[in-house]
Amino acid sequence: MRYHSAFEIIGPIMVGPSSSHTAGAVRIGNLARQLLDDEPIQVHFTLMGSFAQTYQGHGTDVALIAGVLGFTTDDPRITDAFSLASDRGLHVQFAKANFGFFHPNTVSINIEGRKRQSQLIASSLGGGKAEVQEMEGLPLKLTGERPTLIIDHHDRPGFLAKISSLLSQEGYNIVRMMVERVEKSGKAITVCELDELPNPTTLANLRTFVDVVEHVRLIYVV
Numbered sequence: 001m002r003y004h005s006a007f008e009i010i011g012p013i014m015v016g017p018s019s020s021h022t023a024g025a026v027r028i029g030n031l032a033r034q035l036l037d038d039e040p041i042q043v044h045f046t047l048m049g050s051f052a053q054t055y056q057g058h059g060t061d062v063a064l065i066a067g068v069l070g071f072t073t074d075d076p077r078i079t080d081a082f083s084l085a086s087d088r089g090l091h092v093q094f095a096k097a098n099f100g101f102f103h104p105n106t107v108s109i110n111i112e113g114r115k116r117q118s119q120l121i122a123s124s125l126g127g128g129k130a131e132v133q134e135m136e137g138l139p140l141k142l143t144g145e146r147p148t149l150i151i152d153h154h155d156r157p158g159f160l161a162k163i164s165s166l167l168s169q170e171g172y173n174i175v176r177m178m179v180e181r182v183e184k185s186g187k188a189i190t191v192c193e194l195d196e197l198p199n200p201t202t203l204a205n206l207r208t209f210v211d212v213v214e215h216v217r218l219i220y221v222v
Helices: 006-010 019-036 049-054 060-068 076-087 159-169 200-206
Strands: 040-048 091-096 106-113 117-126 129-135 148-154 174-181 187-194 213-219
Touching: 019 040, 019 060, 019 106, 019 117, 019 129, 019 213, 040 049, 040 060, 049 106, 060 076, 060 106, 148 159, 159 174, 159 187, 159 200, 200 213
Parallel strands: 040 091
Antiparallel strands: 040 106, 106 117, 117 129, 148 187, 148 213, 174 187
């Protein structure tokens, strides 16, 4: 994770008290919501390190819930996240555990919607920065700071070339691409960061690869 200006280190416009424990946590929750690609009905947070030690005093619990509700770092409703989650029928649980060698401000999230479920591990790196470390058990890193396509697919020869060609033909520049798979010819996930938000037609075209693609998600956290 790189910082491009002093303002990123100071942190974003936010509801406090902490850019690491509050603003970063909001963004982690927001990433979890977007990765779910469904209206969340249940979420289980497992906190480790500094997050686990101070999450109630620093408002990390409230911030994570606020992000899952879709709030941004400067939303005044963050402080009411618990009651708003209850009003929306969102069931929330918190636990503490040491689940690996990650940044001290790290949380594992299991989130469930009406049709989908998702699992991720993400860290708050300071200055309001958040980064996914693992997704669905695979070591895939993303921040959502650029428009990011998450493509669930089957591992097939030529798939990346096919995706790259389609995006190029439609005028999109790929900033970064990575792929991880469970096993050869099995389930795989491709992460593709772009310079611009893809339009609905591009997303629809990606979804036409029905022989390979299972699900296409667009992640973008502002």
